[in-house]
Amino acid sequence: MAVILSEAEAKALLQKVLSYSKADECEANLLGQERGNIRYARNEVSTSGFMINQNLQVQSSFGKKVGIATIDEFDDASLEKVVRRSEELARLAPENPEYMGVLGPQNYLKTNGFFESTAKITPAARAEAVAKSLEASGNQKLSAAGFMEDNRGYSAMMNSKGLFAYYPSTNVNFSLTVRTDDGTGSGYVIRGVSDFAKLDTAAASKIAVQKCLGSVGAKALEPGKYTVILEPTAAAVLLENIFFSMDARSADEGRSFLSKPGGKTKLGEKIVDERVTIYSDPTHPELPAAPWSGDGRAQEKINWIEKGVVKNMAFSRFWAQKKGVKAVPFPNNVIMAGGTASLDDMIKSTQRGILVTKLWYIRSVDPQTLLLTGLTRDGTFYIENGKIKHPVKNFRFNESPVIMLNNLEALGKPERVVSTESDSNYLIPPMKIREFTFSSLSDAV
DSSP states (O other): OOSSOOHHHHHHHHHHHHHTOOSSEEEEEEEEEEEEEEEEETTEEEEEEEEEEEEEEEEEEETTEEEEEEEOOOSHHHHHHHHHHHHHHHHHSOBOTTOOOOOOOOOOOOOOBOOHHHHTOOHHHHHHHHHHHHHHHTTTTEEEEEEEEEEEEEEEEEETTSOEEEEEEEEEEEEEEEEETTSSOEEEEEEEESSGGGOOHHHHHHHHHHHHHHTTTOBOOOOEEEEEEEOHHHHHHHHHHHHTTOBHHHHHTTOSTTEEGGGEEOTTSBOSOTTOOEEEOTTOTTSOOOSBOTTSOBOOOEEEEETTEEOOOBOOHHHHHHHTSOOOOOOSOOEEOOOSBOHHHHHHTOSEEEEEEEEEEEEEEETTTTEEEEEEEEEEEEEETTEEEEEBOEEEEEEOHHHHHHSEEEEBOOEEEEOTTTOOEEEEOOEEEEEEEEEEEEOOO
């Protein structure tokens, strides 16, 4: 059986699966993926790989007793076996008081996240992309290490109430670290695209090389509060802690930065600078996403924070019913609206500050204020009188993205970026922040 099924093929297979069901309700989820990758280190390709993944997950329920079974064989006997296994597990399971049952048919937005340019990537095309990358670093006594992974596949679901959903998608992530031979300089770049034709590995690699060469001879600055310019790669790993925390239940139960005393929340309140708007839109051409969530609910264009004000939070169906509100699923993509300033504009307007390429090793300090700690790396630079003056030694920071977005000075144009912590793709603008807290120095490059 083909790994990537068409919508008609996926529907026929799922109908067959549901025909075996004897449960009160049944839901089947189908996934097919082909993933290719190429890895290089010390300026040479070290591995090339290809992976095929195809599986079926069946959920059966008797009342509020629910069982789930998964299989990766697709002959008729195996399909019936996985349905029977899910029913056996459901009968053994205790009742789940929060089980809401499956949904009926939904209306989904039209979104296109599948590109032939990506679906047709060959090992030769991967090798050519890497060759272009290595040309940027190979002539300068630098050591390049990178990874490119492409993915093409689909997901589909169907249930016993007539819901059916199907979404094909493609994606490519490319990352590169360039080091000087003596290990004193380091530069980094990462890119994510749905359409392989939009990935320019040569141009991206030149950025990493420039940062690597520019970061040699870093000088130590005293820790403290600085104006910082965060490139989108650096900003994303902080901001996603806001994105992940827009959950209504944890806010209602007092476990969130959106909680207030007495079981209240900050819904409807201004919590960050009015220039901040964070939204989701599965139809966005630069960041297409599935128009349905994991439980089959339709994804919509929705503002989470609008002009600094908390407009929406994610509600599970159970919690929405309990609170008497609309159930809002967690989004499949997140976009932060930006401004018009370029990175150069931000640098030119800065009397004294620090340009940050990348933040890593992000850890939570205080979940209720979203206070985080982590380190800069791969190119940190001192700005004086509107120009990059010299590289600086890396810092440990202690900062909350909520406080950070209250100290906003400027926003650039949003760029598609891959989080180095979660591998999620976002659209994030570069941003200039005042009074960003660096707590100590780090010897790492």
